[in-house]
Amino acid sequence: MTQKxxxxxxxxxxxxxxxxxxxxxxxxxxxxSCRKAEDCDRLRAEGFDSPLIDYRxxxxxxxxxxxxxxxxxxxxxxxxxxxxxxxPGAVEDLPVEALREIFETNVFGYHALNRMVIPVMRAQxxxxxxxxxxxxxxxxxxxxxxxxxxxxxxEGLTDVLRVEMADTPIKIILIExxxxxxxxxxxxxxxxEKWIDWKNSARKDQYPExxxxxxxxxxxxxxxxxxxxxxxxxxxxxxxxxPRPRYYVTFPTYLMxxxxxxxxxxxxxxxxxxx
Numbered sequence: 335m336t337q338k339x340x341x342x343x344x345x346x347x348x349x350x351x352x353x354x355x356x357x358x359x360x361x362x363x364x365x366x367s368c369r370k371a372e373d374c375d376r377l378r379a380e381g382f383d384s385p386l387i388d389y390r391x392x393x394x395x396x397x398x399x400x401x402x403x404x405x406x407x408x409x410x411x412x413x414x415x416x417x418x419x420x421x422p423g424a425v426e427d428l429p430v431e432a433l434r435e436i437f438e439t440n441v442f443g444y445h446a447l448n449r450m451v452i453p454v455m456r457a458q459x460x461x462x463x464x465x466x467x468x469x470x471x472x473x474x475x476x477x478x479x480x481x482x483x484x485x486x487x488x489e490g491l492t493d494v495l496r497v498e499m500a501d502t503p504i505k506i507i508l509i510e511x512x513x514x515x516x517x518x519x520x521x522x523x524x525x526x527e528k529w530i531d532w533k534n535s536a537r538k539d540q541y542p543e544x545x546x547x548x549x550x551x552x553x554x555x556x557x558x559x560x561x562x563x564x565x566x567x568x569x570x571x572x573x574x575x576x577p578r579p580r581y582y583v584t585f586p587t588y589l590m591x592x593x594x595x596x597x598x599x600x601x602x603x604x605x606x607x608x609x
Contacts, residue, residue, distance in 0.1 A: 337361065337362070337363045338361070338362050338363065338411040338412070339362065339363045339364075339365065339402070339406050339409065339410055339411050339412070340357060340362050340363070340364055340365065340410075340411060340412040340413070340414060340572070341365040341367065341385075341398075341399070341402050341410060341412070341413050341414070341451075342354055342357075342364060342365065342366055342367065342414045342416060343367050343387055343389070343414070343415055343416050343417040343447070344367075344368070344369075344416040344417025344418065345366035345367060345368050345373075345377060345382075345384070345416075346368045346369075346370065346373035346376075346377075347516065347517050348514070348515070348516030348517055348518070348561055349416055349466065349511070349514060349516055349561045349564045349565075350366070350414075350416040350417065351366075351561070352560075352561035352562055352564070352565050353414060353416065353561070353564065353565045353568055354366035354377070354382060356562060356565035356566075356568075356569065357565070357568070357569065357572075358382070360569060362412075362572075363383070363406070364382055364383070365382070365383045365384070365385055365401075365402045365405075366382040366383070366384050367384060367385045367386065367387035367398055368384060368386065368387070369386070369387060369388035369389070369390075369394075369417065370386075371386060374386050383401075383402070383405060385397070385398035385399075385401040385402060386398060387417075387447075388443075389417055389438065389439040389440075389442070389443020389444070389446075389447070390435075390438050390439055390443065392443075392446050395443070395446055395447050395450060396450065399447070399450050399451065403454065408454070408458075409454065409458050410451060410454050410455065410458075410461065411460070411461060411462070412461065412462040412463070412464065412572055413447065413448070413451050413461075413462075413463045413464065414464045414466070414568060415443075415444040415447065415448070415463070415464065415465045415466060416466045417439065417443070418439060418440045418466065418481075418484070419436065419439060419440070419481075419518070419521050419522060419525060420436075420478065420480070420481040420518055420519075420521075420522040420525070421435075421436050421480040421481065421522065421525040421526060421529055421530075422477050422478065422480075422481075422522050422525075422526050422530070422544060422548060423477060423479070423480070423526060423529065423530035423532070423544075424476075424477065424479070424535065424537050424540075425479035426535075426536070426537075427530050427531065427532065427535045427537070428479060428480055428529065428530075429529055431529075432480060432525070432528075432529035432530075433480055433483065436480050436481070436484055436525070437483075437484055437487070440481070440484035440485070440488065441484050441487050441488055441491070444465055444488060444491075445491060448463055448465075448495070451463065452499075452504065455503075455504045456502060456504065459503055460503045460504070461503070461504045461505070462504070462505045462506075462507060462571070462572060462577070463495075463504065463505070463506050463507070464507045464508075464509055464568060464571060464572075465488055465492045465506075465507070465508055465509070466509050466511070466564075467485050467488055467489050467492070467508050467509065467510045467580075468481075468485045468510060468511060468512070469510060469511070469512040469582075469584070469586055469587040469590050469591075470482045470485050471485035471486060471488060471489040471508075471510055472486070472489060472510075472590070472591065472594060473590045473594055473602070473606065474486075474606070475606060475609055476606075476607075476609075477544050489508065492506060492508050493508075493579075496579055505576075505577055506579075507571045507577050507578070507579065507580070507581070508579065508580040508581070509564060509567055509568060509571070509580075509581050509583065510580055510581065510582050510583065510587050510591075511559075511563075511564050511583040511584060511587065512557065512559075512582075512583060512584030512585070512586035512587040512590075513554075513555040513556070513557055513558040513559070513584055513586060514558065514559055514560070514561055514563070514564060514583070514584070515554060515558055515559070515560050515561060516561060519547075519548060522548065523548060523549065526548060532545075557584055557585045557586050558584070559583065559584050563583050563584070564583055567581040567583055593605060
């Protein structure tokens with residue numbers, strides 16, 4: 335039997351790194367991509383194929399996929415879009431340029447790579463595309479407007495793609511984690527510092543609350559799970575004949591999914607304001 339192949343983005347740490355190791359242990363040939371050359375070198379030293387892919391640079395999407403297809407003889411069984419980042423701050427303080435930049439990575443990059451992969455999967459007669467969303471893909475929390483906007487957009491785009499692909503052998507899947515032990519908080523700091531002029535904000539007295547959470551390591555969030563919890567859902571979605579359209583991972587995701595279905599919007603807002 336030919337070894338199945340998967341391309342995973344954002345593998346330098348956290349969810350992507352664990353997924354790469356977990357799926358390789360299950361027999362997959364994993365192409366563990368990163369956006370920095372030094373991270374690709376590190377993963378190659380760990381025995382992975384590691385193409386350089388930066389969602390902001392569409393030339394690397396093409397060259398990275400070409401590298402994968404050259405190694406597999408032109409096939410790819412699965413794609414897991416995982417790389418993303420956050421830009422914390424109040425919505426009224428988000429410059430439009432900050433939103434353009436984060437959408438380029440969190441939405442447009444996913445879309446561009448999916449469009450490149452779909453013809454490959456059509457030609458081979460099968461394939462699975464998994465997009466990593468979030469609990470913040472269907473509920474919005476304070477200070478996270480930029481990230482929430484990208485994940486809401488990703489959910490809508492993925493839902494429509496899934497419906498449109500229903501007449502093909504390509505399965506489209508959403509993974510919706512909640513709090514996972516990863517570096518998203520630390521990685522968000524440069525974007526906050528670049529874009530948010532909090533000292534001149536009408537909410538400057540509220541920003542210390544955000545900055546305490548952003549800059550101080552206060553330990554794991556409540557209900558936080560390790561990245562292997564996400565890997566387990568990915569492995570299931572790849573192995574079953576008919577995967578579910580979306581997979582929740584953590585307790586907050588299950589809880590918010592339920593509350594969003596049963597509560598009026600104002601009641602849900604009241605719950606969110608306590609988070």
